[in-house]
Amino acid sequence: MIENKRIIPKLEIKNKNLIKGVQFEGLRIIGDPVLYAKEFFEKSADQIIINDIVASLYSRESIFSTIDKMTNDVFVPITAGGGIRSIDDIKNFLEAGADRVFLNTYALENPEFIKNISNLFGKQFITISIEVKKIKNEYYCMKNHGRDNSGYLFEKWIDIIKEYDVGEIQILSIDNDGMENGFDNELLDSILNLKINCPIILGGGINSNEVCHDILKNPEISGVSISTALYNKQINIPKLKNYLKKNKINVNQI
Amino acid sequence: MSIKYKIGIINLGINNIKSLKNFFYKYGEVYVIEKNNYSIFKEIDCLIIPGNGTFHSGISYLKNNSLIDPIKKFKKKIIAICLGMQILFEESEESPTIKGLALIKGKVCKINHPKIKTPLLGWFESNKNHKNKKNYFFNNSFSCYPEDDNIIIEKLNTDYLEIVSVIKFKNIYALQFHPEKSSSNGFKIIDQILNEKF
Numbered sequence: 255m256i257e258n259k260r261i262i263p264k265l266e267i268k269n270k271n272l273i274k275g276v277q278f279e280g281l282r283i284i285g286d287p288v289l290y291a292k293e294f295f296e297k298s299a300d301q302i303i304i305n306d307i308v309a310s311l312y313s314r315e316s317i318f319s320t321i322d323k324m325t326n327d328v329f330v331p332i333t334a335g336g337g338i339r340s341i342d343d344i345k346n347f348l349e350a351g352a353d354r355v356f357l358n359t360y361a362l363e364n365p366e367f368i369k370n371i372s373n374l375f376g377k378q379f380i381t382i383s384i385e386v387k388k389i390k391n392e393y394y395c396m397k398n399h400g401r402d403n404s405g406y407l408f409e410k411w412i413d414i415i416k417e418y419d420v421g422e423i424q425i426l427s428i429d430n431d432g433m434e435n436g437f438d439n440e441l442l443d444s445i446l447n448l449k450i451n452c453p454i455i456l457g458g459g460i461n462s463n464e465v466c467h468d469i470l471k472n473p474e475i476s477g478v479s480i481s482t483a484l485y486n487k488q489i490n491i492p493k494l495k496n497y498l499k500k501n502k503i504n505v506n507q508i
Numbered sequence: 509m510s511i512k513y514k515i516g517i518i519n520l521g522i523n524n525i526k527s528l529k530n531f532f533y534k535y536g537e538v539y540v541i542e543k544n545n546y547s548i549f550k551e552i553d554c555l556i557i558p559g560n561g562t563f564h565s566g567i568s569y570l571k572n573n574s575l576i577d578p579i580k581k582f583k584k585k586i587i588a589i590c591l592g593m594q595i596l597f598e599e600s601e602e603s604p605t606i607k608g609l610a611l612i613k614g615k616v617c618k619i620n621h622p623k624i625k626t627p628l629l630g631w632f633e634s635n636k637n638h639k640n641k642k643n644y645f646f647n648n649s650f651s652c653y654p655e656d657d658n659i660i661i662e663k664l665n666t667d668y669l670e671i672v673s674v675i676k677f678k679n680i681y682a683l684q685f686h687p688e689k690s691s692s693n694g695f696k697i698i699d700q701i702l703n704e705k706f
């Protein structure tokens with residue numbers, strides 16, 4: 255079966271602003287997320303990820319109104335998350351216009367919650383997002399937008415998630431985030447060895463057509479999530495898709 | 509678009525109802541149907557049965573809100589999307605003890621093949637007689653198998669396993685993918701269905 259590899263802009267949002275950090279810190283304002291989402295949709299993005307990065311600190315209302323506005327113009331799936339801790343949080347994201355949700359911190363603290371969502375919404379509805387950081391030569395899963403170490407080794411957490419049978423896994427390299435130095439190849443190798451049998455998307459440091467190609471040529475990987483390289487125009491989605499197509503990687507071109 | 513339609517969307521409780529509304533606004537007036545309300549069923553030209561969720565959650569929601577009967581009696585166009593398509597069948601491996609609406613004969617089975625990652629998530633090519641190949645956005649772990657092959661209009665382009673993507677049966681147009689999330693290809697297929705060019 256032909257799988258079209260997905261190119262996914264990942265928008266981090268603080269209050270009403272699209273922001274971008276380096277290694278999840280030192281946030282800089284980029285602009286209006288609604289306008290960026292519309293532009294990426296028009297440039298044939300396959301999906302859009304919205305991450306409310308201050309969810310636990312401020313009121314939720316601004317992220318819901320941002321997603322609500324986005325869905326007027328964006329007709330590809332929106333996966334939203336950031337600070338989800340209850341079924342009601344998920345329903346609120348859906349009502350605002352999200353199509354799927356991702357979980358990070360709360361899943362690490364309470365893996366049974368994954369099962370509750372699966373029973374209600376179906377497993378295809380959930381993405382588990384994993385924020386990975388190398389500490390003393392080992393990859394750990396971080397929580398609270400990279401601030402705290404969950405104590406889980408990356409491979410251990412993947413084993414647990416496999417049991418819960420989730421719909422998709424997003425793996426983000428914190429060390430490479432915003433560094434524009436490509437994806438962490440050692441991390442990529444370790445992911446490929448883990449025999450994960452659900453769609454996987456990767457992000458963190460992806461900064462060129464060549465880097466996307468080297469990731470997406472692996473049948474195990476379904477997509478890439480990109481932020482900084484889209485804002486500073488190092489990657490242009492239609493050009494990236496042409497490049498991938500020329501190099502025998504299937505993509506959805508509209 | 510010249511003709512405007514009156515479109516009713518069933519709210520199955522767990523939906524991306526907002527994005528469906530915004531998509532169908534392009535075709536006319538949109539009413540969200542939360543519980544049985546005969547006056548709305550009489551007014552609309554087209555009924556949308558969407559769905560995120562499980563077979564069990566979808567059927568229970570319809571039951572609890574007395575929506576099964578009005579759906580069965582609705583004779584104008586029905587567009588069923590994803591789980592909305594699956595619950596029209598008699599049964600599903602997802603919830604073996606629950607009966608479906610049985611508007612279409614056949615059953616819903618888990619997608620199970622070593623070469624296919626599940627859920628089927630992303631943009632896949634669907635085709636009509638190996639022509640008119642188009643990519644649509646899919647997000648499902650189960651697939652519909654109607655008894656009557658003749659009602660299958662499009663399938664996924666796969667050698668491993670038959671996965672049905674479009675069915676037309678009587679007044680029902682059933683889509684396994686999400687037209688509301690399939691960009692311009694989603695608008696095209698809904699245009700064709702509403703304008704009798706299907």
